[in-house]
Amino acid sequence: MSGFDAKWLTLREPADxxxxxxxxxxxxAAFFAARAAAEGPVAVLDVGCGTGSTYRALNPHLPARSLWRLLDHDPALLxxxxxxxxxxxxxxxTRDLGIVEALPDDGVSLVTASAFFDLASADFIDRFVARLAERxxxxxxxxxxxxxxTWARPHPLDQRVLADFNRHQLTDKGLGPALGPEAVPHLSAALLAHGYRVETAETPWRIGTAEADLHIAFLRGMVDPVLEVGTLPAEVIGEWLAFRLAYVRGERGGCAVGHLDLLALPPG
Incomplete structure (x- = not known):
């Protein structure tokens, strides 16, 4: 599976x-606490945990001494x-995240994953959801x-660059041809088909001048995927990037990067 280094995960965590x-x-958190009260010790399984961002976000809301299982394919991140x-x-x-059958989910009440399913294929998501529903x-x-x-200061090439970036998001990241921006609709439909109650929320990054380093890293991270798609000449992409970088720390230098959160609770 395509990996992320610890520096990038640290940089994005405050925005996340x-x-x-x-x-x-x-x-x-309320669902997990109710399950723990009714059934005794149950665990949270965080898939693709990275350096533990989801743990830091969720654990303070859980009952004291809640059990966690952190799963990633990268031992250095663990x-x-x-x-x-x-x-x-x-x-x-440390396991191959693509092998759904190997998930350490015995005694697990809640699975968490952050910035993960947009990297996954329809087939992987279907198998993953079937595993959750069974348990x-x-x-x-x-x-x-x-x-x-969207950028506060527009450029004529923004939509073309973004279209190529999103096209690259559909390539295989290690879990089959990725769904990219279509991941949450597919995930929601699969969960609903198994009787889950599903809620989603728009959760965009709001990047301002205080997050300039994240903005710069995000922009630079767009370049190679756009170059690989190949519909725009390298010099044109370079000019677009130079324009974007020139205004990152100035007035109207911010941007919003769209994300979606999803919560699915099993029937019954």
Missing amino acids: QAARSPVLLDKA EEAARQIGTENIDFF RIALYAALNYDGKV
């Missing part, structure tokens, strides 16, 4: 935390997660990219 829907986060959040009441798993596990899936980016 600010963007998360507090309503869906609280509802996810080591960093352990360093940042400790190991008390947490188990760490009546809830899903809290935050910060899925929805394909919408």
